[in-house]
Amino acid sequence: LVEKMRKEATETTDSKKGKQLRARSSYLDRIIAMREDYPFLETDRYDFSFPETEEASDDMLITINDYSLSFDREILKDVNFEVRRGDKLAFVGANGTGKTSLLKDVYSMLAERMPGEVQMFSQIYDDAEDTLSGGERNLRQLEEICESSASVLILDEPTSHLDIYAQAALERAIKSYKGTVLMVSHDFFTVTGCADRIMLLENGSLREQSPRAYRKSIYKKYFDSDIFEAERIRKETEMRLNALISDRKYDDARALLSRTENL
Numbered sequence: 501l502v503e504k505m506r507k508e509a510t511e512t513t514d515s516k517k518g519k520q521l522r523a524r525s526s527y528l529d530r531i532i533a534m535r536e537d538y539p540f541l542e543t544d545r546y547d548f549s550f551p552e553t554e555e556a557s558d559d560m561l562i563t564i565n566d567y568s569l570s571f572d573r574e575i576l577k578d579v580n581f582e583v584r585r586g587d588k589l590a591f592v593g594a595n596g597t598g599k600t601s602l603l604k605d606v607y608s609m610l611a612e613r614m615p616g617e618v619q620m621f622s623q624i625y626d627d628a629e630d631t632l633s634g635g636e637r638n639l640r641q642l643e644e645i646c647e648s649s650a651s652v653l654i655l656d657e658p659t660s661h662l663d664i665y666a667q668a669a670l671e672r673a674i675k676s677y678k679g680t681v682l683m684v685s686h687d688f689f690t691v692t693g694c695a696d697r698i699m700l701l702e703n704g705s706l707r708e709q710s711p712r713a714y715r716k717s718i719y720k721k722y723f724d725s726d727i728f729e730a731e732r733i734r735k736e737t738e739m740r741l742n743a744l745i746s747d748r749k750y751d752d753a754r755a756l757l758s759r760t761e762n763l
Contacts, residue, residue: 546669593701634661
Protein backbone atom coordinates (compact mmCIF):
# COMPACT_ATOMS: atom_id res chain seq x y z
CA LEU A 501 0.00 0.00 0.00
CA VAL A 502 2.75 2.46 0.95
CA GLU A 503 4.83 1.70 -2.15
CA LYS A 504 1.76 2.08 -4.36
CA MET A 505 0.99 5.46 -2.80
CA ARG A 506 4.58 6.61 -3.35
CA LYS A 507 4.44 5.51 -6.98
CA GLU A 508 1.15 7.33 -7.54
CA ALA A 509 2.60 10.45 -5.89
CA THR A 510 5.58 10.36 -8.25
CA GLU A 511 3.54 9.73 -11.40
CA THR A 512 0.65 12.14 -10.85
CA THR A 513 0.71 15.54 -12.54
CA ASP A 514 -1.62 16.95 -9.89
CA SER A 515 0.68 18.59 -7.34
CA LYS A 516 -2.06 18.73 -4.67
CA LYS A 517 -2.85 15.04 -5.08
CA GLY A 518 0.85 14.18 -5.02
CA LYS A 519 1.28 16.08 -1.76
CA GLN A 520 -1.71 14.27 -0.22
CA LEU A 521 -0.42 10.87 -1.32
CA ARG A 522 3.05 11.55 0.09
CA ALA A 523 1.52 12.67 3.39
CA ARG A 524 -0.63 9.52 3.59
CA SER A 525 2.29 7.22 2.78
CA SER A 526 4.43 8.91 5.45
CA TYR A 527 1.66 8.48 8.01
CA LEU A 528 1.24 4.80 7.12
CA ASP A 529 5.01 4.37 7.36
CA ARG A 530 4.92 5.69 10.93
CA ILE A 531 2.00 3.48 11.91
CA ILE A 532 3.54 0.34 10.42
CA ALA A 533 6.94 1.08 11.96
CA MET A 534 5.31 1.73 15.32
CA ARG A 535 3.48 -1.58 15.15
CA GLU A 536 6.66 -3.45 14.20
CA ASP A 537 8.66 -1.80 16.98
CA TYR A 538 5.84 -2.01 19.51
CA PRO A 539 3.71 -5.04 18.68
CA PHE A 540 1.79 -4.56 21.95
CA LEU A 541 -0.23 -1.69 20.55
CA GLU A 542 -3.43 -3.71 20.21
CA THR A 543 -6.21 -2.17 22.25
CA ASP A 544 -6.00 -4.86 24.92
CA ARG A 545 -2.26 -4.37 25.48
CA TYR A 546 -2.83 -1.90 28.29
CA ASP A 547 -4.89 -2.97 31.25
CA PHE A 548 -3.91 -0.80 34.18
CA SER A 549 -5.45 -2.23 37.33
CA PHE A 550 -4.95 0.16 40.19
CA PRO A 551 -4.79 -1.31 43.71
CA GLU A 552 -7.89 -2.80 45.23
CA THR A 553 -9.10 -0.62 48.06
CA GLU A 554 -12.17 -0.37 50.24
CA GLU A 555 -15.26 1.47 49.07
CA ALA A 556 -15.05 5.19 49.69
CA SER A 557 -16.30 5.96 53.18
CA ASP A 558 -16.68 9.71 52.64
CA ASP A 559 -14.33 10.26 55.58
CA MET A 560 -12.28 13.44 55.52
CA LEU A 561 -8.83 12.70 54.09
CA ILE A 562 -7.15 16.09 54.34
CA THR A 563 -8.07 19.71 54.93
CA ILE A 564 -5.92 22.44 53.42
CA ASN A 565 -6.24 25.80 55.16
CA ASP A 566 -4.63 29.12 54.19
CA TYR A 567 -2.09 27.49 51.86
CA SER A 568 0.34 29.91 50.23
CA LEU A 569 3.12 29.45 47.69
CA SER A 570 5.90 31.85 46.71
CA PHE A 571 9.10 31.66 44.71
CA ASP A 572 10.46 34.91 43.30
CA ARG A 573 6.88 36.14 43.50
CA GLU A 574 3.67 35.16 45.22
CA ILE A 575 2.01 32.30 43.30
CA LEU A 576 -0.86 31.25 45.57
CA LYS A 577 -2.40 32.85 48.65
CA ASP A 578 -5.04 31.72 51.16
CA VAL A 579 -5.97 28.52 49.32
CA ASN A 580 -8.53 26.35 51.14
CA PHE A 581 -10.10 23.03 50.18
CA GLU A 582 -11.02 19.63 51.56
CA VAL A 583 -10.53 16.13 50.17
CA ARG A 584 -12.66 13.17 51.22
CA ARG A 585 -11.86 9.52 50.62
CA GLY A 586 -12.96 8.48 47.17
CA ASP A 587 -12.80 11.99 45.71
CA LYS A 588 -11.28 12.43 42.25
CA LEU A 589 -9.85 15.94 42.01
CA ALA A 590 -8.18 17.58 39.02
CA PHE A 591 -6.09 20.72 39.46
CA VAL A 592 -6.10 22.78 36.27
CA GLY A 593 -4.77 26.13 35.20
CA ALA A 594 -2.15 27.84 33.09
CA ASN A 595 1.57 27.10 33.44
CA GLY A 596 3.10 28.78 36.45
CA THR A 597 -0.06 28.85 38.56
CA GLY A 598 1.38 26.46 41.16
CA LYS A 599 -0.46 23.23 40.29
CA THR A 600 2.46 20.82 40.54
CA SER A 601 3.96 22.49 43.62
CA LEU A 602 0.61 22.31 45.40
CA LEU A 603 0.22 18.67 44.40
CA LYS A 604 3.69 17.81 45.73
CA ASP A 605 3.00 19.54 49.04
CA VAL A 606 -0.27 17.64 49.44
CA TYR A 607 1.59 14.42 48.65
CA SER A 608 4.18 15.17 51.35
CA MET A 609 1.47 15.83 53.92
CA LEU A 610 -0.44 12.65 53.10
CA ALA A 611 2.66 10.43 52.79
CA GLU A 612 3.79 11.49 56.27
CA ARG A 613 0.34 10.85 57.72
CA MET A 614 -0.42 7.65 55.77
CA PRO A 615 2.88 5.84 55.08
CA GLY A 616 2.56 3.16 52.43
CA GLU A 617 -0.91 4.29 51.31
CA VAL A 618 0.05 7.11 48.95
CA GLN A 619 1.68 6.76 45.54
CA MET A 620 2.78 9.63 43.29
CA PHE A 621 3.23 9.73 39.54
CA SER A 622 5.71 12.48 38.65
CA GLN A 623 7.15 14.01 35.49
CA ILE A 624 10.49 14.62 37.24
CA TYR A 625 13.00 11.79 37.29
CA ASP A 626 15.93 11.53 39.65
CA ASP A 627 17.85 8.79 37.81
CA ALA A 628 20.34 10.61 35.57
CA GLU A 629 21.45 7.29 34.04
CA ASP A 630 17.94 6.27 33.04
CA THR A 631 17.91 5.74 29.25
CA LEU A 632 14.19 5.00 28.92
CA SER A 633 12.04 7.28 26.79
CA GLY A 634 9.41 9.49 28.40
CA GLY A 635 6.65 7.08 27.44
CA GLU A 636 8.55 4.08 28.79
CA ARG A 637 9.27 5.83 32.09
CA ASN A 638 5.63 6.79 32.47
CA LEU A 639 4.48 3.23 31.77
CA ARG A 640 6.98 1.95 34.33
CA GLN A 641 5.63 4.35 36.96
CA LEU A 642 2.06 3.29 36.22
CA GLU A 643 3.01 -0.38 36.54
CA GLU A 644 4.65 0.34 39.91
CA ILE A 645 1.47 2.06 41.09
CA CYS A 646 -0.60 -0.92 39.95
CA GLU A 647 1.60 -3.23 42.02
CA SER A 648 1.33 -1.08 45.15
CA SER A 649 -1.31 -1.10 47.87
CA ALA A 650 -2.07 2.60 47.62
CA SER A 651 -5.44 4.01 48.58
CA VAL A 652 -4.47 7.50 47.38
CA LEU A 653 -2.96 8.34 43.98
CA ILE A 654 -1.23 11.65 43.25
CA LEU A 655 -0.84 12.01 39.47
CA ASP A 656 1.13 14.82 37.82
CA GLU A 657 0.32 14.88 34.07
CA PRO A 658 -0.24 11.10 33.90
CA THR A 659 -1.25 11.00 30.20
CA SER A 660 1.84 12.76 28.85
CA HIS A 661 3.96 10.72 26.41
CA LEU A 662 1.33 7.95 26.29
CA ASP A 663 -0.23 6.74 23.04
CA ILE A 664 -4.00 6.84 22.64
CA TYR A 665 -4.43 3.22 23.74
CA ALA A 666 -2.52 3.78 26.98
CA GLN A 667 -4.41 7.04 27.60
CA ALA A 668 -7.75 5.30 27.17
CA ALA A 669 -6.69 2.45 29.47
CA LEU A 670 -5.44 4.90 32.09
CA GLU A 671 -8.70 6.84 32.04
CA ARG A 672 -10.65 3.59 32.52
CA ALA A 673 -8.41 2.69 35.45
CA ILE A 674 -8.88 6.08 37.12
CA LYS A 675 -12.66 5.96 36.72
CA SER A 676 -12.93 2.44 38.15
CA TYR A 677 -10.47 3.02 41.01
CA LYS A 678 -12.26 3.13 44.39
CA GLY A 679 -9.54 5.10 46.12
CA THR A 680 -8.77 8.81 46.09
CA VAL A 681 -7.17 10.55 43.11
CA LEU A 682 -5.61 14.01 42.97
CA MET A 683 -4.16 14.92 39.60
CA VAL A 684 -2.75 17.74 37.54
CA SER A 685 -3.51 17.59 33.84
CA HIS A 686 -3.64 19.82 30.77
CA ASP A 687 -5.65 17.15 28.96
CA PHE A 688 -9.21 18.50 29.00
CA PHE A 689 -10.60 15.13 27.92
CA THR A 690 -8.97 13.26 30.80
CA VAL A 691 -10.04 15.93 33.28
CA THR A 692 -13.70 16.00 32.26
CA GLY A 693 -13.83 12.23 31.84
CA CYS A 694 -12.25 11.21 35.15
CA ALA A 695 -12.60 13.96 37.74
CA ASP A 696 -15.69 14.67 39.81
CA ARG A 697 -14.22 17.90 41.21
CA ILE A 698 -12.29 20.51 39.22
CA MET A 699 -9.96 22.84 41.13
CA LEU A 700 -9.13 25.85 38.93
CA LEU A 701 -6.00 27.81 39.82
CA GLU A 702 -5.85 31.33 38.46
CA ASN A 703 -4.97 34.82 39.67
CA GLY A 704 -3.25 33.41 42.75
CA SER A 705 -6.31 31.64 44.10
CA LEU A 706 -8.23 28.37 43.81
CA ARG A 707 -11.84 28.09 42.69
CA GLU A 708 -13.81 24.83 42.48
CA GLN A 709 -15.94 23.99 39.45
CA SER A 710 -18.12 21.05 38.51
CA PRO A 711 -16.93 19.06 35.47
CA ARG A 712 -19.95 20.35 33.54
CA ALA A 713 -19.19 23.99 34.35
CA TYR A 714 -15.52 23.46 33.52
CA ARG A 715 -16.35 21.92 30.15
CA LYS A 716 -18.66 24.83 29.32
CA SER A 717 -16.00 27.35 30.30
CA ILE A 718 -13.44 25.64 28.07
CA TYR A 719 -15.85 25.68 25.15
CA LYS A 720 -16.56 29.36 25.69
CA LYS A 721 -13.05 30.56 26.38
CA TYR A 722 -10.77 28.49 24.16
CA PHE A 723 -12.44 26.36 21.55
CA ASP A 724 -15.09 26.03 18.90
CA SER A 725 -18.08 24.19 20.29
CA ASP A 726 -17.26 20.95 18.43
CA ILE A 727 -13.63 20.51 19.54
CA PHE A 728 -14.31 17.74 22.06
CA GLU A 729 -16.36 15.78 19.56
CA ALA A 730 -13.74 16.31 16.84
CA GLU A 731 -10.98 15.03 19.12
CA ARG A 732 -13.05 11.98 20.05
CA ILE A 733 -13.57 11.18 16.37
CA ARG A 734 -9.88 11.68 15.62
CA LYS A 735 -8.82 9.26 18.34
CA GLU A 736 -11.37 6.67 17.31
CA THR A 737 -10.25 6.95 13.69
CA GLU A 738 -6.60 6.46 14.61
CA MET A 739 -7.47 3.35 16.61
CA ARG A 740 -9.57 1.98 13.73
CA LEU A 741 -6.70 2.62 11.33
CA ASN A 742 -4.27 0.77 13.58
CA ALA A 743 -6.66 -2.16 13.82
CA LEU A 744 -7.05 -2.35 10.02
CA ILE A 745 -3.28 -2.31 9.50
CA SER A 746 -2.85 -4.95 12.19
CA ASP A 747 -5.33 -7.16 10.31
CA ARG A 748 -3.54 -6.38 7.01
CA LYS A 749 -6.71 -4.85 5.57
CA TYR A 750 -4.71 -2.29 3.64
CA ASP A 751 -7.43 -1.38 1.13
CA ASP A 752 -9.80 -0.60 3.99
CA ALA A 753 -7.05 1.43 5.69
CA ARG A 754 -6.50 3.44 2.51
CA ALA A 755 -10.23 4.05 2.17
CA LEU A 756 -10.41 5.24 5.78
CA LEU A 757 -7.52 7.63 5.18
CA SER A 758 -9.25 9.00 2.12
CA ARG A 759 -12.45 9.66 4.05
CA THR A 760 -10.72 11.30 6.99
CA GLU A 761 -7.76 13.12 5.46
CA ASN A 762 -8.83 16.43 7.00
CA LEU A 763 -8.87 15.19 10.61
